[in-house]
Amino acid sequence: MSDKKIAVIGGGIAGASIALYLSEIGLKIDLFEKGTSLVNGPPICHLHAGGNLYREIPDEQCVTLLEESIEALRLYPDSIDYRPTVIAIPKHDPGQPLDLLPRLTLLQNEYQKLIDKDSGNKVLGEVNEYYRLVELEELEHLATLEEQEVPTTADQWLIPFAKHTDLSLLKFPVVLVQEFGWNVFRLGATAALSLEKNSNCQIHLNSKVTKLTQQSEKWQLNYTEDSVEGEYEFDYVINAAGFRTGEIDDLAGFHRDRLVEFKAAYVTHWEGTGGFWPEVIFHGTRGTPQGMAQFTPYPGNLVQLHGMTEDITLFKDGLVENTENSSQPQLDAKFLRKIDKGWLEQEITARGQLSIDFLSQYIPAFKNASVAGKPLFGAQQIPGDDSTLRTAGISFEGNHYARCEIVKASSVLTCADALTEKLAELGFVDKQKVGARLFPITDSINDEAITQRSEVYTQERGYPIALAYRNIKQEEVSYV
Template sequence: MAVVGGGIAGSAAALKLAELGVQVSLFEAGPSLVNGPPACHLHAGGNLYREISDQQCLKLLEQSIHTLRVFPHALNRRPTVIAVPNNDPGDPNALLPRLQKLQAHYAELVALHPNNQQLGPVEDYYRLYSREDLQALAELAIPDTPQSLDDWMIPVAKQLDLAAFKFPFVQVQEYGLSLLRIAATVSLATQRLAQCQVLTNTKVTHIEQVGGSSPRWRVDYQSEQGEQSIEVDYLINACGYRSGRLDDMAKLTRHRMVEFKAAYLAKWPSQQGRWPELVVHGQRGTPNGMAQLTPYPDGIFQLHGMTDTITLFKGGLVKSSDNSAQPELSPLLSRKLTQGWRPEEIAERTSEAVKHMARYLPSFSDACVAGRPLFGAQQIPGDDPSLRAASVSFDKAHYARTEIVKFSSALHAAEQIIDNIRQQGLLLGKPEGSAMTELRCTQGLSYQQVLDLAEQLAEQRNYPLALAR
């Protein structure tokens, strides 16, 4: 079987198939696996997104727990604090019904299996903080290492402009996720599986269905060894935002969108204490769009601002056409994807991101550029730009396409593909385990092994080592 695309979705599918004894060829055009759009947040409940359905949030919770079971060393363990500012029409109390549903569902998952308790005790999944609570915490000293849920709130209470917010604040156990440590885990896991052939720096140039009653796929590809070709029983399109190009080769139609987004790295000299992630809700695409502050070691923070001058881009959301399944970004955004950013672009957008957060966190105004942006394009199947919990679709015989929007959906997509392969009689034997089963090849790796390789990848990708830690 062949998987085209070595991001998290393609890598997860390849690892799961190889563990079942299937010979898999994993094609990746870049130099290493899982080198996609920025991922910093484990959406264990989807509370960043007020606009998505409760059903999507429950699905993201399940998928996030599964992700932590399979990639235990990828976790950045700190809570997320969600606040609603006065300039936003929302009511923070409107978040409570969803939080209660998520907490109840988390309790059900933990009751099913103790290994599902990946987000701390069920009763601590979320906690509310009133103005009086935060004012009291602001009087306390900031601990070097937080020991309690309240400890995480002390720097927030001391440095946030509380007069700019509505209450209560919500602290929720939505943790951070390290893209670099996932990439390292995947790379180390493939080395443990003889059935998984990884072909990096390899571009698929053509695919074609061949054969009659039992169709196969011919895959032509260009590598450092020249032009080559293989035939496989089943083909998985895991090309991410480029999925439409493979669909076009296969002469398949598909309606999808692609969105270009970016996050920015800043160093905060006046930082005090260890910070939780901070999300200030706002209306997407307006000057008051959501602001997001993600902490890393060494005073490095990743910034999102859901405005057209920060994370979003004018013309950054594009659709497929009747003539092609591949949405086409503007030449300006395509240039960023293929050639990188100009220094003045990095400085300008990072400065806008710092100003956006400093409206609520005044001392953050002294933050400065700490590295190149984390950027990329993500596919969104269909025509709903708010869709976050997506997984996979099937077309033609023996052809699947992964269509994940969030990293945590990758394993669920892989399981759906394996079910489809079984239904088509291409995989014998009984299914192993349950939907939450760990991958054996990612277990037993030491944290130090993963960290060492993650730091190497950070250097190769020209990012601060803090992003690996």
Template sequence: MNANFCHASAQRPLRVGILGGGIAGATVALRLADMGIETLLVEASSGLVNGPPICHLHAGGNLYRDIGDDQCLTLLRQSIASVRAYPHSINRRPTVIATPKTDPGDAEALLPRLKQVAQEYQRLVDEDPANQVLGEPEQYYRCYSREQFEALAARPIPPKAESQDDWLIPLGHHLDPESLKFPLILVQEYGWSLFRMAATATLALNAAPNCELHFHTRATRLEQQPDGWIIHASHQDGQEQPFKVDFLVNACGFRTGLVDDMAGYRRQRLVEYKAAYVARWQTEGEWPEVIFHGQRGTPNGMAQLTPYPNGVFQLHGMTDGITLFKDGLAASCEYSAQPKLPQPYVTQLNQGWQTPDIEARTREAIAHLTRLLPAFGQARVGGKPLFGAQQIPGSDPSLRAADVSFEGNHYARVEIVKASSALTAADRIVGRLADLGWLEMDEQPLSPSLALTAGQNASEVEQEAVRLARERGYPDELALNMG
């Protein structure tokens, strides 16, 4: 438990209610429970961290050419903190950034940013050696010329990647250098396992004596009090139950606007429906993640190939026929803080996907990768998509680094776009509680390491992650450790 706080009132402990058990709500609950704060979490589904298809630790934001350097540095800092909070959730393999000749962008355009990010990573490690979670700072990124890439292509594929060069060899055997601009860039942006994040939170919060979890429970009405809120909730069996809390955290993901409406608050936001696809492709060697840059929303939109053990790959394609959806970006209006997605997408979110849609869109995703990686045409559908809707506060769809906002003295809304922002949001809520006099804090910043998760065993987390993957109908490989 963190030692740098105490309750402001010993007579009546502070009680914080959290609506939503996605990565945002679960992370806030972990932080608060780790500090000994009485925490209530209400979640409509059967478990924690169900949501958009998380697969990539954005430790530098290099997937996104259209965001500013400040956002990239923020994502780096948040990602490092998140790895420390979820220590067994990372797949330790690099990402290769490739620019196809069909893309109008410059392959060297990321280099000034990469230099800044590497310098910031070195500074963070110098500040605290525990921040070295992305490998050696001087190896944060490396560029490969065409000559270097072709030399690696001449080597046999190693069964296990032991060096940065080894990660490029499988690509050298399958990518035509004539189709690419150079340099290729290898960067230490790791993979992030959605299911091991869910397992981490599930094991930790189930074991936390001061955290009360209510699944299959949905808030139906909020009643504001002078000293907090009463949450009127309905359980799956129809039973109604009120919960009294001193401070309310709205962490309902893309449904955050529904809670804002219940609380009587207006907020401008976007919601974007997205999906990623699961394929099986038997190939040699260990693969890095590969990002083929492209113009979003065009037939040549970015293609993302994310590897898992045993030939399972997760696929993104930034086109309307794959990861993006026609009219899948919706905005709030003056009458409601909740954007309205088209009904077919709402039905998929609530009821899941039908087999024809799974087959058709996964095959489109495979074809999108095959344009650039011809051998991937042998891949087959590997399971149902990972899907969800992502909220974006404000009106800028390119925003990637966001965390939390407040209303009055008793209400916070968590508005993360990337999972790595969740711990920042939690810490800002702790700071808000301290500012309001509910907590007394010393001047030391909160450590990103949590006692509730730091003591977990990697194999136990993986075992629970596999159980969750099976329960949710996904391949075991999405839960297994890699690297």
């Protein structure tokens, strides 16, 4: 076992997963997190297995997202909500449904290649069922059928969509694709339970890094933990500080251009229609009044909503870039107040209702939904100056400093592999462990323990406890 000591700064999805990966292969890790628990950042609800939500990104990024999502699902299977996604093109949108077909076919072929490489990658169902085109006539027939409390076939998943969506607003065909949900509370619970069980990792919560000083091939790290000052020496520093990555770069004396974007998703309550829904995406042009609408169902009649307009998920002046004098883009004070102190009640009500109104244009019965509490929200860092970038990973400064800047959570393992390869070059870890993907401690965490910790996280963070649960587990779905 290596005697090298590594600091990971930031306990979000990136930092917690990096710490988990490295500690599982025997490296000594200290994880510093400013907050009271791990993985508490921007809202995630979707695995993005192929990037079909984002028409504007190139196919290359979509292929990367598919591979990374499969890797992430295999690491965190108990955080996945195993239900498909419907993608629909409204008539007001300039896009055409069949424009999606070349990408879907590409992803289907790439999925087969990944299975051929490793049969364990077969986690999104049968290859020939990765996507399905559904015409209006078929949906009209499905609308006459009874909804199933627990759908077990593709047809059964489509019934509530067919019954309750205003099909006259859509172009056809629509697409049913095996893109699953991802529960951020269960993801955080899995990572925390694994790290707490691993003697190679020391977790420092309520800890803010205040100074970084490089001394030859060592780093001196100063921090405050529960208002008590401390100091450690490390052989390597990994900056995984999320939207505050630039602050750590500034402390370390490195400069990098990046963007930061503040976003929110809204938690609503809807008595629904008698059966589990798939996730539903209504495509739209980002940032316009008819941006993409995203309907994500949870247990307990909860639905998480995104509307890619400046009145709902996006915010005017919510996307900022850094300056020449600092690597850290500066969000407006109103956004930092939300992050550090919370939302005002009138903000929650107003934007939450706008999200309900936005979705109910497509699902009329949804107008009876109500706001169920504060939004899921946070700021997301994007390396460089391309706001459409959805795949990003590791970058290095010298031999003893790295930054992990993921845009989508599924990128963490690609990031960890590249980092481990670098550490192997330095002699910190055996080269045979690069890409080995063995997680015995993480695999030993059971579903019940994850659920219990997820319940704690939802309550500590002020969210409905039902967000700790999944509608459908993997073993309950016959076609997965």
